[in-house]
Amino acid sequence: MKSDKEKLNEAEFEIEELAMQLADMLGAALHYAGVRDDKMPQAVEAYLDAMDEVFKDDMEGETGYEEVIAVIEYLKANRPDLFSHRK
Numbered sequence: 001m002k003s004d005k006e007k008l009n010e011a012e013f014e015i016e017e018l019a020m021q022l023a024d025m026l027g028a029a030l031h032y033a034g035v036r037d038d039k040m041p042q043a044v045e046a047y048l049d050a051m052d053e054v055f056k057d058d059m060e061g062e063t064g065y066e067e068v069i070a071v072i073e074y075l076k077a078n079r080p081d082l083f084s085h086r087k
Contacts, residue, residue, distance in 0.1 A: 026068075033072045034083040043075070043082045050074050 002010075026047065027040060035043040054074050055067070076083060 029068060029072065033076070036082065036084045039082045043079075046075055046079050046082060047071055050078070 023044070026044060030040065030043050030047065031037075050071050051063075054071050
């Protein structure tokens with residue numbers, strides 16, 4: 001039987017793994033939205049900031065793909081410097 005400390009350590013490890021997977025998925029979404037590779041760190045930071053701007057106090061619910069798209073569209077309109085100009 002695992003101790004509470006072991007269970008807590010396992011849960012913390014799983015949370016870190018999920019956070020890394022989410023960061024990778026955000027990077028992939030931004031890449032396919034047209035963010036230049038050399039601008040990816042700035043785009044991730046801008047994305048996190050834009051979430052507050054786009055949703056203001058309405059972040060009570062879950063963030064689904066529609067909300068992700070809304071934030072990316074906001075970035076495209078307000079931070080075009082992060083995106084390549086390919087067609």
